[in-house]
Amino acid sequence: MNIHSYSRRIVxxxxxxxxxxxxxxxxxxxxxxxxPPDAPVMSVQFFEAVPGGLDVDVxxxxxxxxxxxxxxxxxxxxxxxxxxxxxxxxxSFSNVSFATQEPSVVGDFATVxxxxxxxxxxxxxxxxxxxxxxxxxxxxxxxxxxxAIVEQWIAYDRLSVxxxxxxxxxxxxxxxxxxxxx
Numbered sequence: 001m002n003i004h005s006y007s008r009r010i011v012x013x014x015x016x017x018x019x020x021x022x023x024x025x026x027x028x029x030x031x032x033x034x035x036p037p038d039a040p041v042m043s044v045q046f047f048e049a050v051p052g053g054l055d056v057d058v059x060x061x062x063x064x065x066x067x068x069x070x071x072x073x074x075x076x077x078x079x080x081x082x083x084x085x086x087x088x089x090x091x092s093f094s095n096v097s098f099a100t101q102e103p104s105v106v107g108d109f110a111t112v113x114x115x116x117x118x119x120x121x122x123x124x125x126x127x128x129x130x131x132x133x134x135x136x137x138x139x140x141x142x143x144x145x146x147x148a149i150v151e152q153w154i155a156y157d158r159l160s161v162x163x164x165x166x167x168x169x170x171x172x173x174x175x176x177x178x179x180x181x182x
Contacts (some may be wrong), residue, residue, distance in 0.1 A: 033106040035144035047098040051086040064148040093118030132168030
C-alpha cells in the first residue's frame with residue numbers, strides 16, 4: 001500500500017463528511033427565501049448541459065451573471081465562469097457526461113450528487129493524455145435567488161481522478177484484457 005492509497009482512505013471520507021456537515025448547516029440556517037419551483041430541474045440541467053455539454057446558452061439562462069462557482073479547479077464567476085469551468089473539463093476529458101441523482105431542495109439551497117465519466121484525452125494537472133476511462137463522484141450545493149443559481153460549491157476528488165489516470169498509464173491496455181493485471 002502506498003501513501004496515496006492510505007491518505008485517500010482517510011482524507012476523502014473526511015472531506016465528504018465536511019461537505020455533508022456544511023450542507024446541513026447551510027440548509028438549517030437558510031433564510032426564508034425559497035428556491036424557484038424548477039430548482040431541481042435547473043440543478044440537473046446545469047451538470048448535463050454546462051460541464052457535460054458545454055452549452056453556454058443554458059449557462060446564461062440559469063446562472064446569474066455575478067454567481068460565484070467554487071470548484072476544486074478554482075473559483076469562477078457568472079455564466080461565463082461556468083463556461084470556463086466546463087471548458088477546463090472538456091479540454092482534459094472527451095465524452096464527458098454527468099449522471100445525476102434527484103436533487104434535494106431546502107429553502108434557497110439545492111444539493112445534487114453526480115458521477116462524471118470521461119476519457120482522459122488532454123492534459124490534466126500535468127498528466128498528459130492517456131486514453132484512460134475515468135469516473136468520479138461529486139456533490140454540489142447550489143444557492144438560488146428567485147430566478148437563477150447565484151452560488152455553487154462543487155466538490156469531487158481530484159486525487160482519485162489522478163490515480164485512475166496514473167494507474168492506466170503504468171498498466172496500459174494489458175490491464176484491460178482478460179487475465180491482465182487488474
